Amino acid sequence: MSGPGRGPVRPYVLTGGRARPRHRLSVETLLETVDAGGAGLPVTAGRHEQMLWRLCRHRLSVAETAAHLDLPVSVVTILACDLIEAGHLTTRSQAPQVELPDLDTLQEVLDGLRRRLSA
Numbered sequence: 001m002s003g004p005g006r007g008p009v010r011p012y013v014l015t016g017g018r019a020r021p022r023h024r025l026s027v028e029t030l031l032e033t034v035d036a037g038g039a040g041l042p043v044t045a046g047r048h049e050q051m052l053w054r055l056c057r058h059r060l061s062v063a064e065t066a067a068h069l070d071l072p073v074s075v076v077t078i079l080a081c082d083l084i085e086a087g088h089l090t091t092r093s094q095a096p097q098v099e100l101p102d103l104d105t106l107q108e109v110l111d112g113l114r115r116r117l118s119a
Contacts, residue, residue: 025062025077025080025081025091026062027061027062027063027066027073028061028062028063029061029062029091029092029093030059030060030061030091030092030093031052031056031059031060031061031062031065031080031089031090031091031092032056032057032059032089032090032091032092033053033054033056033057033088033089034087034088034089034090040053041053041083041088048069048071048075048079049079049082049083051069052065052069052076052079052080052083052089053083053088053089055068055069056089059092062076062077062080065080
């Protein structure tokens with residue numbers, strides 16, 4: 001990590017000295033920008049927070065945003081948590097919603113298995 005023309009930037013500088021995120025996000029958690037009427041981020045947002053927010057307009061995972069920003073996943077997680085708490089980002093689960101079978105179907109399967117095992 002390096003700043004423009006300033007040499008390396010330490011991760012703790014970007015996270016305000018924090019080493020742990022406030023929330024638990026896994027590397028596959030999808031991040032998405034919250035559209036607040038086109039308001040964008042406050043002017044006090046740092047350069048990396050702004051880049052993260054812009055990247056997440058396209059719904060990317062924590063790992064993908066870390067790769068695009070060339071930052072450690074831990075740093076991106078902390079920055080993302082800050083933006084989530086401020087209402088600028090939201091998370092989406094990567095797992096698709098699956099419709100579960102009804103109880104009658106499950107009972108038929110169970111009965112069939114029992115018959116097969118007792119034969």
